[in-house]
Amino acid sequence: ASDPFCATLGIEVVDLSPGRARAELRVTEDLLNFHGTPHGGAIYSLADAAFAAASNSRGETALALETNISYLDADGVGETLTATAEETHLAGKTAEYEVDVVDGNGDRVATFRGRVYRPE
Amino acid sequence: ASDPFCATLGIEVVDLSPGRARAELRVTEDLLNFHGTPHGGAIYSLADAAFAAASNSRGETALALETNISYLDADGVGETLTATAEETHLAGKTAEYEVDVVDGNGDRVATFRGRVYRPE
Amino acid sequence: ASDPFCATLGIEVVDLSPGRARAELRVTEDLLNFHGTPHGGAIYSLADAAFAAASNSRGETALALETNISYLDADGVGETLTATAEETHLAGKTAEYEVDVVDGNGDRVATFRGRVYRPE
Amino acid sequence: ASDPFCATLGIEVVDLSPGRARAELRVTEDLLNFHGTPHGGAIYSLADAAFAAASNSRGETALALETNISYLDADGVGETLTATAEETHLAGKTAEYEVDVVDGNGDRVATFRGRVYRPE
Numbered sequence: 001a002s003d004p005f006c007a008t009l010g011i012e013v014v015d016l017s018p019g020r021a022r023a024e025l026r027v028t029e030d031l032l033n034f035h036g037t038p039h040g041g042a043i044y045s046l047a048d049a050a051f052a053a054a055s056n057s058r059g060e061t062a063l064a065l066e067t068n069i070s071y072l073d074a075d076g077v078g079e080t081l082t083a084t085a086e087e088t089h090l091a092g093k094t095a096e097y098e099v100d101v102v103d104g105n106g107d108r109v110a111t112f113r114g115r116v117y118r119p120e
Numbered sequence: 121a122s123d124p125f126c127a128t129l130g131i132e133v134v135d136l137s138p139g140r141a142r143a144e145l146r147v148t149e150d151l152l153n154f155h156g157t158p159h160g161g162a163i164y165s166l167a168d169a170a171f172a173a174a175s176n177s178r179g180e181t182a183l184a185l186e187t188n189i190s191y192l193d194a195d196g197v198g199e200t201l202t203a204t205a206e207e208t209h210l211a212g213k214t215a216e217y218e219v220d221v222v223d224g225n226g227d228r229v230a231t232f233r234g235r236v237y238r239p240e
Numbered sequence: 241a242s243d244p245f246c247a248t249l250g251i252e253v254v255d256l257s258p259g260r261a262r263a264e265l266r267v268t269e270d271l272l273n274f275h276g277t278p279h280g281g282a283i284y285s286l287a288d289a290a291f292a293a294a295s296n297s298r299g300e301t302a303l304a305l306e307t308n309i310s311y312l313d314a315d316g317v318g319e320t321l322t323a324t325a326e327e328t329h330l331a332g333k334t335a336e337y338e339v340d341v342v343d344g345n346g347d348r349v350a351t352f353r354g355r356v357y358r359p360e
Numbered sequence: 361a362s363d364p365f366c367a368t369l370g371i372e373v374v375d376l377s378p379g380r381a382r383a384e385l386r387v388t389e390d391l392l393n394f395h396g397t398p399h400g401g402a403i404y405s406l407a408d409a410a411f412a413a414a415s416n417s418r419g420e421t422a423l424a425l426e427t428n429i430s431y432l433d434a435d436g437v438g439e440t441l442t443a444t445a446e447e448t449h450l451a452g453k454t455a456e457y458e459v460d461v462v463d464g465n466g467d468r469v470a471t472f473r474g475r476v477y478r479p480e
Contacts, residue, residue, distance in 0.1 A: 005159035007152045009128075012325060032127045033172065039125035040184050041168045045161030052153065052160070064160050065353050066306040068188035068428045070456050070475055072449045085396060089432045089468055093333070093357065096430050096471060107451055111456060115306050115430055116322060117333065117357075182262050185454060186426040186475050188308045190355055192329045192337050207314045209348055213453070213477065214425060216351060228329055231336060233353060235310055236425050237453065237477075245399035248369070248390045279365035279456045280412070280424050281405030288401045292393065304400050308428035357389065 003049070009042065010014045011049045019087030021053035026080045037074045037082075044069050046083045047099045047112035054085035054097050055116045061114035062095065064099075075103045093118050123169070129162065131169045139207035141173035146200045157194045163201065164189050167219045167232035170205035174217050175236045182215065182236035189232045195223045203232075213238055241332045243289070259327035261293035266320045277314045284309055284323065287339045287352035290325035295338050295356045302335065302356035309352045311319065315343045323352075333358050363409070369402065371409045372462035379447035386440045397434045398441075404429050407443045407459045407472035414445035414457050415476045420474035423457065429472045437464045440443075453478050 002111040006012070006023075006102065008033065014021040025031075033039040047069060055062035082102055089096040099112040126132070132137040132149035139164065145151075153159040158189055169191060177183035191214075195201065209216040219232040246263075248272070249310055256263035263269075265286040268326070273279040287309060295302035315321065328334040339352040366372070366383075369391065383429040385391075385406040393399040407429060415422035434439065442462055449456040459472040 002154045003159070004150045004152045005162055006153075009161075032124045032177075033126075034122045035181070037461065039123070039165070039168070040172070040187070041129075041191065042164030042186075044123055044164050045159070048164065049159045050160070056154075061155070064191050065171045066188070066190050067160070067164075067309060068186070068473070069237065070183050070186050070449075070473065072456065073451060087428075096432065098471070100424060108467060111448060111458070111473065113428070113471065115355075143313060186335070188327070189426060190353065192336065208351060209310075211313060218311065218351070231328060231338070231353065233308070233310065233351065235475075242394040243399070244390045244392045245402055246393075249401075249464075270364045272364045273366075274362045274416075275421070275425075279363070279408070280427070281401065281404070281408045282365055284404050284408065285399070285401030288399070288404065292400070301372075301395070304431050305402070307404075308426070310426050311424050315392050349455070 008047050011046055013053045020055050021050045021085045023050040023083045027077050043110050047101050050083035050085035050099050051097050051114040060120050062118050065115050065117050067114040070111055071110055072108050075109055081104050126169050128176050130165055131136050133173045141170045143170040143203045147197050153234055158210050163230050167205045167221050170203040170219050171217050171234040174205035180240050185235050185237050187234040189230055192228050195229050226230045246289050251286055253293045258297050261290045262327045263290040263323045267317050285351050287323045290323040290339050291354040294325035300360050302358050305355050305357050307354040309350055311350055312348050315349050319343050332350050338350050366409050369404055369462050373413045378417050381410045381445045383410040383443045387437050403470050407461050410443040410445035410459050411457050411474045420480050422478050425475050427474040431470055433470050435469050439463050
């Protein structure tokens with residue numbers, strides 16, 4: 001309810017604790033690209049949602065500065081993808097999070113890393 | 121019609137030539153995050169759509185390997201964002217594309233770079 | 241003289257103005273990797289030196305947060321590589337720089353982007 | 361002996377097995393930048409050396425396509441930095457490696473990820 005974009009795509013944050021988050025997305029037809037595989041934007045958005053949840057989990061605002069993603073193996077329609085974000089650094093005004101995205105078999109689909117700025 | 125994910129978000133490829141593409145997205149309420157600003161996944165998806173269009177513009181399949189994005193200034197609801205992708209390298213099995221995303225005033229919202237693998 | 245690491249590798253900042261810098265490096269035998277081509281660390285260090293010069297060119301300290309590099313065409317011993325850094329964004333506490341590295345023929349060898357934090 | 365660049369900087373690969381490598385670098389005066397802290401290029405080069413060793417550890421040539429690095433806490437002269445590279449994906453023509461760099465206390469100094477192309 002609190003994140004319209006995630007609701008639009010069907011991304012759900014299923015677990016959240018300080019510095020950690022897990023999000024899920026079921027790959028439906030409307031998330032495909034013109035190759036007929038899940039759009040990179042959909043996979044990225046799932047990873048980014050886990051990153052955003054984890055980085056804002058401490059009650060202070062965190063703003064994304066930089067992210068990067070590696071696309072590994074493709075996966076198909078009907079698959080549920082899971083993104084797990086973990087805080088790997090927190091110091092001063094910035095923090096770093098690593099996110100891996102796996103398919104239903106636990107095979108890695110993508111690796112993501114993000115850095116946030118914490119204005120307060 | 122050919123890209124269900126872009127249709128889902130409202131991303132439109134408005135210009136396409138060999139090695140170049142331009143895509144647009146109007147920021148609506150359902151693209152916001154819990155801060156009330158456009159979700160990083162929405163901005164990324166726009167950049168990625170321009171990247172995908174440009175990298176597949178030569179009639180050969182191109183698969184995204186790695187991308188990265190810098191988030192610069194935020195922008196608001198109602199704004200139309202424009203992503204322009206340009207091929208900066210094409211050799212052998214890979215190619216590189218740079219994408220900038222600007223708002224209605226031409227101010228840069230994000231910078232993106234992507235690398236593709238061309239299997240053929 | 242002021243940057244021992246650049247002196248160690250032979251990197252020279254040849255041009256500097258607010259938000260811009262150009263650096264050069266001649267590829268010698270001691271910069272090669274075990275494949276016999278210039279080490280990625282040498283090419284990166286050249287790009288990073290241009291980035292550091294440009295981002296500190298305004299008289300305020302800038303600290304590197306995140307960088308990324310694409311390796312494009314390889315080049316050989318004896319070649320002089322040139323890295324040109326340009327400020328693509330400057331707002332609040334951060335700034336973004338794009339750097340391209342070209343060989344003696346002007347062919348692009350690498351593309352680099354970096355983001356800095358400005359504590360003051 | 362086999363890698364002139366690593367010898368130039370004092371980087372040593374201290375452990376190597378299929379898909380993994382560990383490299384060390386003692387921070388000396390000639391690796392500093394104009395701020396008096398270790399140059400980003402030196403930290404990157406250490407991570408890149410571990411990445412190169414790990415990705416070429418299987419007896420097939422691997423060429424770096426894309427890398428990225430997050431700079432976290434700075435460290436000082438006299439410190440020995442250790443970079444550990446681990447293969448997180450290997451499929452078809454590409455592979456992915458994650459590298460963390462820690463100081464003598466085990467505190468993380470930088471996080472690096474790289475993707476290679478394997479031509480054979």
